[in-house]
Amino acid sequence: MITCDRCGKPLPAGSSKYLIIIQATADFDGFLGVEDFRYSSDSQLEKLAYELNNERGDKTMKDVFEKKALILCPACKKAFMENPLNQVEKDAYPNGRFLQ
Numbered sequence: 001m002i003t004c005d006r007c008g009k010p011l012p013a014g015s016s017k018y019l020i021i022i023q024a025t026a027d028f029d030g031f032l033g034v035e036d037f038r039y040s041s042d043s044q045l046e047k048l049a050y051e052l053n054n055e056r057g058d059k060t061m062k063d064v065f066e067k068k069a070l071i072l073c074p075a076c077k078k079a080f081m082e083n084p085l086n087q088v089e090k091d092a093y094p095n096g097r098f099l100q
């Protein structure tokens with residue numbers, strides 16, 4: 001039987017439940033740190049290229065894009081939507097952006 005991913009409450013077939021999809025995408029602002037590379041030695045660039053080429057693919061991908069899915073009961077869905085970052089002050093999202 002499906003259970004709530006937050007509180008563990010059983011969610012039998014036909015009961016109210018919510019699928020929460022969380023997607024994190026790297027935010028590229030268009031800035032490339034060319035200055036960081038201007039004074040880099042060839043050995044530093046070689047080391048960087050080696051590290052990028054030898055990172056496990058799934059780790060590199062998770063740095064750019066990651067998606068998770070949760071199933072929540074109605075009470076947990078309400079609590080999550082009101083305070084998704086579980087902050088003490090739930091109105092404390094100075095940079096938060098919510099889609100309507």
Ligand SMILES: [Zn+2]
Binds near residue numbers: 004008073076
């Ligand atoms: Zn729950």
